[in-house]
Amino acid sequence: LSVARNISILGATGSIGTQTLDVVRLNSEAFNVTxxxxxxxxxxxxxxxxxxxxxxxxxxxxxTAENVKEAVSDLCQIEVGEAALVKAASYPxxxxxxxxxxxxxxxxxxxxxxxxxxxxxxxxKESLVAAGSLVKEALGQSASRLVPVDSEHNSLFQCLxxxxxxxxxxxxxxxxxxFLHHSKEQLMEVSPNEAVRHPRWDxxxxxxxxxxxxxxxxxxxxxxxxxxxxxxxxxxVLVHPQSLVHGMVEYxxxxxxxxxYEPDMKVAISDALSRLASCSSDKPFHSESLNSGxxxxxxxxxxxxxxxxxxxxxxxxxxxxxxxxxxxGCAPLxxxxxxxxxxxxxxxEKIGFLQIPMLVEAxxxxxxxxxxxxVDDILYRDSWAREQARCWLRxxxxxx
Ligand SMILES: NC(=O)c1ccc[n+]([C@@H]2O[C@H](COP(=O)([O-])OP(=O)(O)OC[C@H]3O[C@@H](n4cnc5c(N)ncnc54)[C@H](OP(=O)(O)O)[C@@H]3O)[C@@H](O)[C@H]2O)c1
Numbered sequence: 259l260s261v262a263r264n265i266s267i268l269g270a271t272g273s274i275g276t277q278t279l280d281v282v283r284l285n286s287e288a289f290n291v292t293x294x295x296x297x298x299x300x301x302x303x304x305x306x307x308x309x310x311x312x313x314x315x316x317x318x319x320x321x322t323a324e325n326v327k328e329a330v331s332d333l334c335q336i337e338v339g340e341a342a343l344v345k346a347a348s349y350p351x352x353x354x355x356x357x358x359x360x361x362x363x364x365x366x367x368x369x370x371x372x373x374x375x376x377x378x379x380x381x382x383k384e385s386l387v388a389a390g391s392l393v394k395e396a397l398g399q400s401a402s403r404l405v406p407v408d409s410e411h412n413s414l415f416q417c418l419x420x421x422x423x424x425x426x427x428x429x430x431x432x433x434x435x436x437f438l439h440h441s442k443e444q445l446m447e448v449s450p451n452e453a454v455r456h457p458r459w460d461x462x463x464x465x466x467x468x469x470x471x472x473x474x475x476x477x478x479x480x481x482x483x484x485x486x487x488x489x490x491x492x493x494x495v496l497v498h499p500q501s502l503v504h505g506m507v508e509y510x511x512x513x514x515x516x517x518x519y520e521p522d523m524k525v526a527i528s529d530a531l532s533r534l535a536s537c538s539s540d541k542p543f544h545s546e547s548l549n550s551g552x553x554x555x556x557x558x559x560x561x562x563x564x565x566x567x568x569x570x571x572x573x574x575x576x577x578x579x580x581x582x583x584x585x586x587g588c589a590p591l592x593x594x595x596x597x598x599x600x601x602x603x604x605x606x607e608k609i610g611f612l613q614i615p616m617l618v619e620a621x622x623x624x625x626x627x628x629x630x631x632x633v634d635d636i637l638y639r640d641s642w643a644r645e646q647a648r649c650w651l652r653x654x655x656x657x658x
Contacts, residue, residue, distance in 0.1 A: 263288065263543065264354070270303070278379075278527050300326050318343060319338075347367035348374040354379060372404075378404050392632075409505075409526045410430040412530060416517050421509065424509060432497050434472075434498075454466040472573035473618075479583065483583055499564055525552045588625065597614070621643055
């Protein structure tokens with residue numbers, strides 16, 4: 259008899275969060291939602307609480323928390339703010355924590371989950387990028403297992419787990435985003451509305467803009483370096499507009515292992531959940547019967563697979579991410595913080611699309627090579643980078 263696993267979903271109202279709940283809905287005998295978190299989407303949080311009946315809910319935004327409490331305080335315990343997010347991440351009955359908050363807000367809850375030995379399915383890339391060494395140090399002192407949810411890293415994880423051969427390099431694919439064939443002149447004019455419309459994936463606004471600039475791929479290169487302990491030279495990016503191949507590992511014997519599926523995050527989410535559920539201790543779990551709800555690939559329909567090297571000239575964010583890895587220390591953190599400010603400003607129409615890499619490059623250029631230390635150091639360095647970014651904006655941004 260299989261025993262259901264309790265899941266705490268950080269960022270339940272987001273794109274990854276709602277897709278995780280889709281997987282839970284499809285596999286209701288395998289998973290219970292024991293805790294969930296939201297920020298500003300009160301209506302969806304209320305709906306999720308009514309449907310999934312978690313014991314504990316954390317709402318980051320105080321005003322939203324009041325609205326949620328008014329509607330469903332009789333159904334679960336609801337707390338507010340960062341401390342509540344940390345509590346959801348370390349909730350005693352949770353077997354698995356899904357880390358799907360956006361941006362830097364995930365770091366403290368993630369460290370809390372690892373600190374108390376929770377197994378973590380990690381979607382949030384910014385905390386790995388900004389504080390990779392800290393996350394690894396925490397993992398070294400904990401019994402936690404970390405399985406990536408990001409489709410590329412989950413694919414690499416699957417390939418690497420299944421082979422003991424020597425690795426020559428890993429390849430991660432990029433759809434190329436909505437502006438793959440745009441000239442530099444066209445890129446100057448693209449609006450946030452056009453940029454958030456991703457051709458293959460339905461995602462949150464921040465990651466959609468990152469996909470359009472290829473910064474998302476840059477962050478993924480850094481994420482792969484952290485997750486798999488690889489130097490930048492062993493991680494390659496290929497533009498693959500069909501988004502069917504998600505990750506490849508090339509082995510020293512000349513073979514390449516590939517993970518392919520229709521672009522649907524639920525495949526990676528259910529892989530991560532089933533791996534963590536199966537390896538968690540004493541309770542039996544039948545992962546073979548899990549359903550991701552994804553449609554199957556039809557190879558007989560004559561589909562073509564293209565692979566193109568990325569254009570660093572039109573998409574300099576990718577090059578900046580590699581540069582930050584070469585610089586080391588806090589450089590990826592600085593890159594990430596500057597990028598978060600740049601994307602926010604672009605979405606608010608305060609800068610143009612091509613000013614995103616300009617801002618990031620300017621802030622990265624100010625970095626003095628200081629090493630990563632404690633969480634406080636990281637928070638300090640993060641706010642320093644954001645302040646540098648805002649200085650740049652005051653000089654070069656335009657207000658609307
Ligand atoms: N979406 C994808 O397909 C995908 C794929 C791979 C990796 N990822 C990574 O997964 C993470 C989540 O991405 P997403 O696309 O799911 O993002 P999203 O749709 O924007 O959702 C973010 C979630 O975090 C909550 N949130 C936002 N700001 C917060 C704050 N300051 N404090 C606490 N909670 C906050 C949101 O709450 P409200 O909605 O209630 O405001 C929402 O639940 C990102 O790191 C992203 O890079 C995403």
